[in-house]
Amino acid sequence: LNAIQFDGELKLVRDAPIPRRTGEPLVQVLAAGICSTDLEIVKGYAGFKGTLGHEFVGRVIESNDPALFGKRVAGEINCGCGACGHCRSGDQRHCPTRTVLGIKNRDGAFAEYLSLPETNLVRVPDVISDEEAVFIEPLAAALHILDQTEVEPSTQVAIIGDGKLAQLIVIALVQTRCRMTVIGKHDEKLRLAKRNAPDACLLRSAQLCAEHYGRFDCVVEASGSAAGLETALKLARPAGTIVLKSTHVGETSFDASAIVVNELNIVGSRCGRLSNAIDFISRFKPNLRNLISERLSLDQGLTGFALAENSSSMKVILQVA
């Protein structure tokens, strides 16, 4: 079994065992996407060892539930213990002993097969292609912002970042018809955001100045840089909201008194509901293909990681089957 694994070093393993877990369906991976979180794991974030990858579409090839057998699926990546308060209230995403596909104590999607509990699998309708389906997980994370804060047509939103996640946030928020400003470092990526949100204002990070400060009702930090939170604190209006999407900023130093004096609301935002993303793609048919910069085979996975590291790249897709 071929798999892209990390054990302190990133490797293409040729003889990985099939990742069976008792009672769980086995899924043949069709395609998977490389996420910034994968790049951070390779740098040692989260201390994960095993098969990487958590954005995928696959086909169920073994299942106790005959209704799932043979079906094309995406997967909720958090697997709870089922017994704690969070799990019992239906929120296994915050179970303290959860495993997370390709991130925490569970082999991931950069392999020919993966295992996930039945309840984590969501059927992908035929109108969504394999390539589009790879975006279900990260788009759900982008859409989750709208579960956490209200965005209306009059809302002034700043999105800090122009990378893969920021682009999906642009796509998610453009449907709210909010007043959007995208702040990035790469002309080409900013132009890409503009294609998906023609009314958005574009701003190079270097152009940020006092006239932009204190003006935004909602600031979404999706740059993954340590400076992003500090910038967000400046951009938000008093009593405004800052949504933090980057899981991998490391130690950040800033003056917390701005949060108090301006009574800001800072919201951490991680994974969303896959069904929301499936509905969104089916309904709005966003152009997700133009977020793909490379399509490679699983065998070319190490090259894929190298390409994904390049600051000009967008989503790298591994076509597994």
Added chain:
Amino acid sequence: LNAIQFDGELKLVRDAPIPRRTGEPLVQVLAAGICSTDLEIVKGYAGFKGTLGHEFVGRVIESNDPALFGKRVAGEINCGCGACGHCRSGDQRHCPTRTVLGIKNRDGAFAEYLSLPETNLVRVPDVISDEEAVFIEPLAAALHILDQTEVEPSTQVAIIGDGKLAQLIVIALVQTRCRMTVIGKHDEKLRLAKRNAPDACLLRSAQLCAEHYGRFDCVVEASGSAAGLETALKLARPAGTIVLKSTHVGETSFDASAIVVNELNIVGSRCGRLSNAIDFISRFKPNLRNLISERLSLDQGLTGFALAENSSSMKVILQVA
């Protein structure tokens, strides 16, 4: 006119001019309280110069509004421009060009007289004594937490801090009948909290350990120490709320990824509505007197500041008239 002023150095000034402002009532100060913010200003925070003090009760001795004349009042300390979006929506607390009594471009309450706009003055009913009335402004700030986050009898609340503001937060929250834990460094102050909240759990900061982590629905950071936010991030449960009350923590360094992974909600909380505090004191008659550690005259103001700096002290009241 006697006044306690700061101009890089704290002084008792004997010949300060009467602080008249066109169109504003003149208020004779009866009593005023020394707040931690005052202590921070003396350290250079906010770059303020002028008469300090923003917690006060006074009597209106000059006013265009005959209904105010002679009345005992407390004062909303933020004075907006009246023209910006925040002011027009009724929220002068966030006006970007606001003056703030004893904090920003406006002489404060450690003087025989002060000036505030009519709309900032709130009558103090006779059932509230002068000493109690000095707590209206900081108690309003404590009660403001309940405007920003829901606290119910089942809510597990941790209050980090045992100082003046933390004690008022204990008093404010005890009425919600929430499950309260007070975390502090001083046995005597923790015992004081227990007198106001007999059902509260007390915890010495040094006793904090992993078994307390991830357990609190709501963590209120009122310690004023840079480590407070980091502790709060550990104590909050996933999807929990952290309320930041300390305006004077300075640069803080922490790992922001915990906010994202645990989807925490961080809320900055500053000033509240005075009328809420007046209603609260009238209705619940909290024991505010046991929060007073010293009563001094205005002439003894410098001594008052020295005493307030002492870590074992609570509220120092200056009896002005």
